[in-house]
Amino acid sequence: MRFPESEQPEDSSASLDAVAGPSSVGLDHPGPSNGHLNGNGFAAVTNGASVASAAGNGVPKHNGHSKQSSAPSHSLSVARVTLPGSSLYDDSDVDREEFVRLVIQSLRDVGYIESAATLEAESGYAMETSDVADFRRFILEARWSKAENALQRLGVRDREGLWDARFLISQQKYLELLEAQQTTDALHVLRNELAPLDVDSEQLHTLASLMMCSEPEDLRQRAGWDGAAGNSRRILLDNLQRYIPPSTMVPPRRFATLLHQANVYQRQQCVYHNVPTSTTGFSLFSDHQCDETGFPRVTTTILKVHSDEVWMLEWSRDGNFLASSSNDKSVIIWGNGPEEWEQRHVLIHPYPVISMAWSLDDSILLAGSEHHIKMWNTKTGVCLRTLDEHSEQVTALVWLPDNSGFLSAGMDFKIVLWNTEGQRRDVWGILPVRVAHMVITPDFTRLVAIGMRAPLPVDPRENDPAAPAANGAPTSSPPPKDEHRLLVFDFATRRNEWSTLFDGELTSLSVSQNSQYALISRSPDDIQLWDLNTGRMARKYTGQRQSKDIIRSCFGGFESNFVISGSEDSNVYVWHRDTGVLLEVLEGHGEGSVNCVAWNPRNERMFASCSDDGTIRIWEAPPPEMMLESPSASIAPDYPQVATKGKGKTRQRWDDGA
Known part of the structure; x- marks a missing residue:
C-alpha cells in the first residue's frame, strides 16, 4: 500500500x-x-x-x-x-x-x-496500515474488545470467518482470566461470548471443564497452552492471520517462507540430491545442484561366503552391521571394521530365512523361516529363543518403534504381537490376505501390509461335521488368480483405513521416512509409489525386470529421495523418487537375479545388494583419488579386485597395481 x-x-x-x-x-x-x-x-x-x-x-x-x-x-x-x-x-x-x-x-x-x-x-x-499495527498491539496488550472491533476494518466481513476469529479472541481472553484466577469473569466470557458463537458442544464442554483447574500450571497443561506470559498471544495472531486478507496483513516471515519454498523446489529438481559427507547451507547466490559424482555407484567391497543364492539383506539400526540370508540356510552378520568388512557370526537355520528384523538397540536379530522365528543375540551369535506360533511361513517381522515388542506375520493369515522377550501378547485376528510383507510407518500411526487375496480360512467341519481338521490348520479355497491386496491399518485402533486390489504378485513393501509413501514391487516389471494419505498411486518406476523371482526394492538416500531395486537381468536400478527419472543402471553382479537391495540407514552414500551369484556388493560414492584419475566415470568400471584370504570376500582396488 x-x-x-x-x-x-x-x-x-x-x-x-x-x-x-x-x-x-x-x-x-x-x-x-x-x-x-x-x-x-x-x-x-x-x-x-x-x-x-x-x-x-x-x-x-x-x-x-x-x-x-x-x-x-x-x-x-x-x-x-x-x-x-x-x-x-x-x-x-x-x-x-x-x-x-x-x-x-x-x-x-x-x-x-x-x-x-x-x-x-x-x-x-x-x-501495513495503522489499523493493522493497532490490531497487533491490541492482541499483544490483551485489549480484546478493541481487537474484535478492528476485525471488520481489516476486511474480515465473511460471517463465518468473523465468528471464528471472534471465538479465537474470546477463547484467549477466557484462558487468561482463568490463569489469573478470575473465575467469575471467565464464566461470564464463557456464557456470553463463547457460547453464542455456535461453538461445537464438545469443544465448549472441554473449555468449561478447565474451570475445575485449581492451579494455573494445571490449566496450562490441560489446555496445551503456555499462558499469557508465553507465546500464546503471538500464536493467536498467527491463527487470526488466516481470516485477514494477506494484502492487508502480511503473513509473518513471508520472504523466509518463499525462500524455503524455493529451496524445497530446487532440491526436488536436483535428481542426485543427497546429503554429502559434510553438509553446506542453502546459498541464495546460486541454484542448488548436487554433483552426481557423489552418488554411490561404485562397488567398494564384495562379500562372498554364502554357498548359494543370497535372498535378503537387513541393515542394523546404527548402519554398522549387515545381516544377509541365503538359500544355504544361513544368516551371516557382517561388521564394518576400521579397514574392511568382517564376518562376525554365521547363524544356522533348518530352513532358508525369508524375513529379518533388528531390535532398536541392535542387540537382537529376529529371523523367520518356514513356520518359526529365532531370536539371536547379535553380540554372541547365540539363539535366545525359538517361537512357533505360526502354522505357515513367517514372511514379515517388524520391531515396534516404541520398543515394546515386535510383530510377526505370515502366510497363515494372521499377525502376532510379541513382547521383547519373545512372549506372545496378542493376535490381530484373521486377515483377508496371506501376508507377504508388512511395515509400520516411522510415525507409528499405520501398519501397511501386502499379500495374496484369499477368502477367510474356514474349518472344513463347519460344512462337513465328519471331515477332520488338518492338524487344526485353517483351510480355504484357492485365491482368485493374480489378485493381491495392499492394506493400510490405523495402528492404534487396528481399523482397516483402505485397501486396493492388484493383478500380479506383490513381492516387497517399504515406507518412506516421512511416513507418506509406500513402495510396492509388483510382478511383472513394475514398481509403484502409493500415497498413504490419499490412497492413490503417485508414480511408477520401470526398466527393471521381474517376472518369476521375488525382488525387494526400497527407498534410499537423504529424505528417501531415491528408489532402488534389483532385477532379473543382474543389474541394480536407481530412480529419482519424485520425478521417476532413471538415474543409474549399475552392473557388476554375475548371472541371475539381484534379489534384494538395502540402503544404509545412517550413511546416505552407501547401499548393499545381493544376488543369485552368491555375493553381496557394498556400493559407495567413488573416492576422491578415483575421481581425480577418472572424473568422467559414471558407472562402476571393472577395476582389479584383490582377494582377501580367509575372509571369503574381495575388495576393490583404486590403483592398477597388483
Whole structure:
C-alpha cells in the first residue's frame, strides 16, 4: 500500500519529499559515539539500537515490543523515488509494491528497523496500515474488545470467518482470566461470548471443564497452552492471520517462507540430491545442484561366503552391521571394521530365512523361516529363543518403534504381537490376505501390509461335521488368480483405513521416512509409489525386470529421495523418487537375479545388494583419488579386485597395481 499524497508516515519525522532516514548518516554528519565507520563511509549502527518508527506502525517495535533509542538520532533527507509502471522489472511479473513491502517486513524481522523506515519513506509503500499495527498491539496488550472491533476494518466481513476469529479472541481472553484466577469473569466470557458463537458442544464442554483447574500450571497443561506470559498471544495472531486478507496483513516471515519454498523446489529438481559427507547451507547466490559424482555407484567391497543364492539383506539400526540370508540356510552378520568388512557370526537355520528384523538397540536379530522365528543375540551369535506360533511361513517381522515388542506375520493369515522377550501378547485376528510383507510407518500411526487375496480360512467341519481338521490348520479355497491386496491399518485402533486390489504378485513393501509413501514391487516389471494419505498411486518406476523371482526394492538416500531395486537381468536400478527419472543402471553382479537391495540407514552414500551369484556388493560414492584419475566415470568400471584370504570376500582396488 502507498502512503496518501496528503499524509506522511505515522510517527515519521520528515515530509514525503524529505523523509526521515536512519540515525546513521553520511560523512557530513556525526555518527554514533563509537565512531566506527562501515565500508561505505557511513557510521555503523547496531541493529535496532536507535529506532525510528516504521511507517504505518503507530509505535516503534522490534519483535513485537517497543524499543527506545539509546543514542541520539540524526536525520538524513531521503527523497521519495517515483518509478514508472508497477512491476519490479520491465520483464517481471512480480508486483513492485508487494516485493517492497516484503523487504520492509524482513528488515524489521531481523532488526534493521531504521532501514525499514527509510525504505518505506523512499518507496512510498507502507508495509501495513495503522489499523493493522493497532490490531497487533491490541492482541499483544490483551485489549480484546478493541481487537474484535478492528476485525471488520481489516476486511474480515465473511460471517463465518468473523465468528471464528471472534471465538479465537474470546477463547484467549477466557484462558487468561482463568490463569489469573478470575473465575467469575471467565464464566461470564464463557456464557456470553463463547457460547453464542455456535461453538461445537464438545469443544465448549472441554473449555468449561478447565474451570475445575485449581492451579494455573494445571490449566496450562490441560489446555496445551503456555499462558499469557508465553507465546500464546503471538500464536493467536498467527491463527487470526488466516481470516485477514494477506494484502492487508502480511503473513509473518513471508520472504523466509518463499525462500524455503524455493529451496524445497530446487532440491526436488536436483535428481542426485543427497546429503554429502559434510553438509553446506542453502546459498541464495546460486541454484542448488548436487554433483552426481557423489552418488554411490561404485562397488567398494564384495562379500562372498554364502554357498548359494543370497535372498535378503537387513541393515542394523546404527548402519554398522549387515545381516544377509541365503538359500544355504544361513544368516551371516557382517561388521564394518576400521579397514574392511568382517564376518562376525554365521547363524544356522533348518530352513532358508525369508524375513529379518533388528531390535532398536541392535542387540537382537529376529529371523523367520518356514513356520518359526529365532531370536539371536547379535553380540554372541547365540539363539535366545525359538517361537512357533505360526502354522505357515513367517514372511514379515517388524520391531515396534516404541520398543515394546515386535510383530510377526505370515502366510497363515494372521499377525502376532510379541513382547521383547519373545512372549506372545496378542493376535490381530484373521486377515483377508496371506501376508507377504508388512511395515509400520516411522510415525507409528499405520501398519501397511501386502499379500495374496484369499477368502477367510474356514474349518472344513463347519460344512462337513465328519471331515477332520488338518492338524487344526485353517483351510480355504484357492485365491482368485493374480489378485493381491495392499492394506493400510490405523495402528492404534487396528481399523482397516483402505485397501486396493492388484493383478500380479506383490513381492516387497517399504515406507518412506516421512511416513507418506509406500513402495510396492509388483510382478511383472513394475514398481509403484502409493500415497498413504490419499490412497492413490503417485508414480511408477520401470526398466527393471521381474517376472518369476521375488525382488525387494526400497527407498534410499537423504529424505528417501531415491528408489532402488534389483532385477532379473543382474543389474541394480536407481530412480529419482519424485520425478521417476532413471538415474543409474549399475552392473557388476554375475548371472541371475539381484534379489534384494538395502540402503544404509545412517550413511546416505552407501547401499548393499545381493544376488543369485552368491555375493553381496557394498556400493559407495567413488573416492576422491578415483575421481581425480577418472572424473568422467559414471558407472562402476571393472577395476582389479584383490582377494582377501580367509575372509571369503574381495575388495576393490583404486590403483592398477597388483
